[in-house]
Amino acid sequence: DTGVSQDPRHKITKRGQNVTFRCDPISEHNRLYWYRQTLGQGPEFLTYFQNEAQLEKSRLLSDRFSAERPKGSFSTLEIQRTEQGDSAMYLCASSYRGSGIGNYGYTFGSGTRLTVV
Amino acid sequence: AQSVTQPDIHITVSEGASLELRCNYSYGATPYLFWYVQSPGQGLQLLLKYFSGDTLVQGIKGFEAEFKRSQSSFNLRKPSVHWSDAAEYFCAVGGTYNTGTASKLTFGTGTRLQVTL
Numbered sequence: 217d218t219g220v221s222q223d224p225r226h227k228i229t230k231r232g233q234n235v236t237f238r239c240d241p242i243s244e245h246n247r248l249y250w251y252r253q254t255l256g257q258g259p260e261f262l263t264y265f266q267n268e269a270q271l272e273k274s275r276l277l278s279d280r281f282s283a284e285r286p287k288g289s290f291s292t293l294e295i296q297r298t299e300q301g302d303s304a305m306y307l308c309a310s311s312y313r314g315s316g317i318g319n320y321g322y323t324f325g326s327g328t329r330l331t332v333v
Numbered sequence: 334a335q336s337v338t339q340p341d342i343h344i345t346v347s348e349g350a351s352l353e354l355r356c357n358y359s360y361g362a363t364p365y366l367f368w369y370v371q372s373p374g375q376g377l378q379l380l381l382k383y384f385s386g387d388t389l390v391q392g393i394k395g396f397e398a399e400f401k402r403s404q405s406s407f408n409l410r411k412p413s414v415h416w417s418d419a420a421e422y423f424c425a426v427g428g429t430y431n432t433g434t435a436s437k438l439t440f441g442t443g444t445r446l447q448v449t450l
Binding site (some may be wrong): 220222237241247249251256257258259261264271272274304307309323324325326329 | 337367369374375376377378379382400425427436437438439440441442444
């Protein structure tokens with residue numbers, strides 16, 4: 217088990233360009249989450265999936281943001297027409313939600329740092 | 334809405350001294366509670382979590398936390414701090430035992446720990 221992997225680790229893009237990030241969760245985890253963290257702040261929830269279904273989206277997720285998890289495994293987060301305010305660390309996490317009580321192994325990846333210039 | 338308050342933005346302790354980081358939460362029921370640590374430019378590492386049962390929770394790296402329902406607190410402690418503990422510490426709350434799941438996490442703004450030799 218290699219943990220939660222995110223790619224790329226760093227991304228510098230010009231304002232107005234589109235960017236896409238990838239997250240590979242822990243293989244047996246059925247839930248996948250995206251968070252955004254700006255400097256000096258704690259992570260803020262963006263959205264999460266259970267298998268391939270997107271169950272919740274934060275109001276922070278504007279219409280320029282879209283997330284997918286087509287086969288219930290890896291996920292992508294796309295930002296269209298990037299703005300300087302999108303500069304942040306984008307964190308992915310995964311967990312396992314079973315039939316019983318509990319949600320286990322809420323594990324974060326190392327994040328993708330986006331800089332919009 | 335759930336919220337987390339970490340009243341100390343920055344704490345400095347001497348190596349070998351004891352440590353307590355404060356965390357207060359606001360939630361409608363007994364929530365799932367987490368402490369994470371983040372080194373500069375890195376993702377979040379789980380130190381410990383509380384779901385139910387014993388209110389004193391042991392974690393990795395010699396950390397422990399105590400859930401106090403009456404005070405809505407989940408303070409993190411370590412009896413003897415090492416220089417390698419210098420990092421940012423985040424408290425988070427998510428879901429409730431009654432709902433049987435921790436989906437999105439709400440984080441505090443973090444406490445930066447500095448360790449002097």
